[in-house]
Amino acid sequence: MRTVNQRISPYLYLIPSLILLVAFTYYPILSSVYISLHEWNLFTPEPKFVGFENYTILFGDPLFWRVARNTLVYVAVTIPITMAMALIMAILLNERLGWLRNAYRVAAFYPTMIPMAAAAMLWVWLLNPGIGLINHYLASFGVPRIEWLYNMDWALPAIMMTAIWKNFGYFMLIYLAGLQNLPGELYEAASLEGAGFLHKVRLITLPLLAPTTVFVVVVGIITSFNVFDLVHLMTQGGPGNRTNVLVYYIYQHAFRFADYGMGSALTVVFVVMILAVILVLMRLLERRTHYEV
Amino acid sequence: MLKDRRLRYLGRSLLVVVAAVGLLVSQASAQGERLVRLTFYYPVGVAGPLARVVDGMVQEFNAEHPFIEVVPVYSGDYDPTMMKVQTAVRGGNPPDIAVVEISEFPTLLAMGAIIPLDDYIAQHPGYIDAFFPAFLDNSQFEGQVWGIPFQRSTPVLYWNKAAFAEVGLDPESPPTTWTELADYAQRLTTRTGTDVTRWGVTISGGWNDWLFEGFVRQSGGQLIDFHGQEVKFNSPEAVEALEFWVELMQGLKVGPPHSTWASTPPDFVAGRTAMLYHSTGIMTFLKSSADFPFGAAFMPANVTYGAAVGGGNFFIFKDIPQENQDAAWTFIHWITSPEKASYWSAASGYVAVRADAYELAEMQELVTEHPEYLVARDQLAFGHGKMMAPVYQRVREILKSALDDAQAGLVSPRVALDRAQEEMERTLRSWIQTR
Numbered sequence: 001m002r003t004v005n006q007r008i009s010p011y012l013y014l015i016p017s018l019i020l021l022v023a024f025t026y027y028p029i030l031s032s033v034y035i036s037l038h039e040w041n042l043f044t045p046e047p048k049f050v051g052f053e054n055y056t057i058l059f060g061d062p063l064f065w066r067v068a069r070n071t072l073v074y075v076a077v078t079i080p081i082t083m084a085m086a087l088i089m090a091i092l093l094n095e096r097l098g099w100l101r102n103a104y105r106v107a108a109f110y111p112t113m114i115p116m117a118a119a120a121m122l123w124v125w126l127l128n129p130g131i132g133l134i135n136h137y138l139a140s141f142g143v144p145r146i147e148w149l150y151n152m153d154w155a156l157p158a159i160m161m162t163a164i165w166k167n168f169g170y171f172m173l174i175y176l177a178g179l180q181n182l183p184g185e186l187y188e189a190a191s192l193e194g195a196g197f198l199h200k201v202r203l204i205t206l207p208l209l210a211p212t213t214v215f216v217v218v219v220g221i222i223t224s225f226n227v228f229d230l231v232h233l234m235t236q237g238g239p240g241n242r243t244n245v246l247v248y249y250i251y252q253h254a255f256r257f258a259d260y261g262m263g264s265a266l267t268v269v270f271v272v273m274i275l276a277v278i279l280v281l282m283r284l285l286e287r288r289t290h291y292e293v
Numbered sequence: 294m295l296k297d298r299r300l301r302y303l304g305r306s307l308l309v310v311v312a313a314v315g316l317l318v319s320q321a322s323a324q325g326e327r328l329v330r331l332t333f334y335y336p337v338g339v340a341g342p343l344a345r346v347v348d349g350m351v352q353e354f355n356a357e358h359p360f361i362e363v364v365p366v367y368s369g370d371y372d373p374t375m376m377k378v379q380t381a382v383r384g385g386n387p388p389d390i391a392v393v394e395i396s397e398f399p400t401l402l403a404m405g406a407i408i409p410l411d412d413y414i415a416q417h418p419g420y421i422d423a424f425f426p427a428f429l430d431n432s433q434f435e436g437q438v439w440g441i442p443f444q445r446s447t448p449v450l451y452w453n454k455a456a457f458a459e460v461g462l463d464p465e466s467p468p469t470t471w472t473e474l475a476d477y478a479q480r481l482t483t484r485t486g487t488d489v490t491r492w493g494v495t496i497s498g499g500w501n502d503w504l505f506e507g508f509v510r511q512s513g514g515q516l517i518d519f520h521g522q523e524v525k526f527n528s529p530e531a532v533e534a535l536e537f538w539v540e541l542m543q544g545l546k547v548g549p550p551h552s553t554w555a556s557t558p559p560d561f562v563a564g565r566t567a568m569l570y571h572s573t574g575i576m577t578f579l580k581s582s583a584d585f586p587f588g589a590a591f592m593p594a595n596v597t598y599g600a601a602v603g604g605g606n607f608f609i610f611k612d613i614p615q616e617n618q619d620a621a622w623t624f625i626h627w628i629t630s631p632e633k634a635s636y637w638s639a640a641s642g643y644v645a646v647r648a649d650a651y652e653l654a655e656m657q658e659l660v661t662e663h664p665e666y667l668v669a670r671d672q673l674a675f676g677h678g679k680m681m682a683p684v685y686q687r688v689r690e691i692l693k694s695a696l697d698d699a700q701a702g703l704v705s706p707r708v709a710l711d712r713a714q715e716e717m718e719r720t721l722r723s724w725i726q727t728r
Contacts, residue, residue: 041684042403042684043403043683043684043723043724045404124556128556128560129549130560131563144486144488145488149553150556151551235553236499238697239498239551240551240693240701240703241694241697252686256372256687257684258400259684259687
């Protein structure tokens with residue numbers, strides 16, 4: 001009796017989350033795969049099976065490759081900078097700075113607390129080429145006027161800047177939490193051996209923070225790949241699709257163009273892409289990470 | 294007797310509930326009349342507190358009509374509104390009334406989402422004839438009228454009179470031809486080194502596809518022939534228009550290659566640009582914000598003046614109860630009366646959709662004081678229906694993307710438009726084939 005109970009009870013406990021996962025994750029993914037094999041749009045109101053045609057069209061479309069490239073550039077640039085800033089701030093703010101420490105912590109974390117829509121609109125004004133504060137200050141350093149969101153080359157960097165400003169506080173908080181857990185005796189020992197601040201950071205802090213870093217990387221990649229709100233609010237993918245990213249492209253197809261087949265094909269490609277990137281990174285990072293201290 | 298009547302009403306209510314699950318139909322009121330509640334999606338396509346004006350008009354309507362309650366739902370600007378309508382229709386829960394961007398008409402038709410309004414229009418002799426004909430171009434299909442003009446506009450050219458005076462141009466004469474436009478723009482552009490401190494002319498981004506259509510009309514061409522089901526994105530007239538744009542932006546460098554629809558009115562107000570192509574719908578915003586005298590004029594001509602009309606039309610949806618459709622018509626008829634049309638025009642800067650609205654005393658007073666309000670109306674003589682086709686959102690993205698690339702100087706106007714044409718033919722192949 002007890003053994004049966006023991007065998008069944010874990011599954012019983014899993015049922016609530018299983019139901020939610022099936023309803024909101026597994027079923028939609030499978031159904032996306034199914035719809036992606038159909039032509040289903042305004043001209044074909046009833047889904048018609050077309051095999052991999054949606055994928056063929058997609059991979060043959062230069063715009064898709066531009067969107068994919070924009071997304072990868074966004075991920076590849078924002079994550080390292082966000083992480084570096086978060087880590088440096090966390091290490092500095094973990095030092096004893098007296099009452100200033102909390103003030104700095106609040107200052108660094110505050111962008112994260114602003115609603116995304118408000119932050120995006122704030123930056124639209126800050127970045128306004130004519131009357132925005134950023135160009136105003138840049139001009140006082142003699143930097144020529146930049147058209148930011150109006151410009152094909154500067155629009156994506158401008159969005160990345162906003163994202164970094166908005167997100168690094170969150171990762172800083174996670175790093176701070178990680179830092180609080182590091183054993184003090186190691187630092188004491190290092191001090192006795194005469195190690196300086198930078199030595200300690202390089203030889204103790206960074207290696208011991210590796211598990212936190214894995215978490216930050218994975219969460220960072222997922223949030224970066226999912227960037228939508230900033231693009232939607234600041235540029236709507238423009239000018240000339242230079243800020244169009246995968247999730248926004250999916251939204252355009254599925255909701256604006258009412259092309260459900262293509263929207264689903266894009267979703268499938270997106271899921272595969274994000275899983276692949278995470279798998280590769282986990283492999284790389286896990287090899288160097290030790291979870292016990 | 295009384296019990297009988299109640300029973301009958303109960304029966305009827307049940308029928309309605311069965312027929313339209315999810316629709317809120319209220320119980321019999323004291324007089325035995327049922328209150329009809331209507332959902333009304335409306336967008337605000339231009340800057341300014343217009344949502345409040347719409348809400349105010351709806352409240353007035355509700356107060357005058359005890360058995361109809363219109364519930365206004367602000368649905369963002371035009372693109373999100375269409376998206377909400379599309380999703381609601383697909384989900385089997387359409388709004389009763391919506392104001393939708395006029396070029397979405399073929400998409401709504403293809404979805405089978407809306408009803409023709411001819412039977413209602415026939416109840417009011419002379420009603421439809423009062424509307425400006427150019428505004429009805431985007432309402433008609435196969436001899437029937439499906440949409441009623443509401444917030445309608447044409448693009449106009451705004452010019453900063455102070456800037457004109459400053460560079461020795463006559464502040465009262467805006468450019469009337471493309472050549473003059475290019476000439477004036479060069480004189481109005483100010484630079485420190487290579488840095489432009491004031492642009493000569495800004496052709497607003499965001500809806501540059503709509504402004505571009507006007508330029509094509511000014512060259513005597515057309516982008517999409519809806520009734521002939523033909524796409525002409527790479528016609529000689531279109532190429533000529535885009536070449537002129539690229540000349541302004543890349544050749545002479547007197548206009549910014551890219552901008553957004555919402556940010557250019559503040560740019561004009563801040564003196565960042567001396568001339569601005571934008572909707573007439575921002576007139577009231579400019580009036581309340583600019584601290585310099587400015588004017589509004591016809592868009593300059595190439596071989597002719599020309600403009601594509603713009604804005605939103607009322608549509609009534611299919612698959613809602615008959616009494617909702619009837620009530621929806623009552624509302625549309627009420628809010629497009631000459632009095633309401635002129636009130637709405639004055640509050641927003643949109644063109645009053647019917648000619649007789651301009652005969653009203655308050656409208657007369659307004660236009661005597663501010664003749665700019667008449668510019669867009671008079672330009673209607675050179676106005677054409679806006680280009681439209683099914684999946685218009687896609688059509689728009691294709692054209693915008695081609696324009697953006699050419700405006701940046703990345704591809705030649707001809708190549709950009711050839712590519713757009715090709716993509717259009719691929720996207721609309723099933724529509725073009727049914728010709």
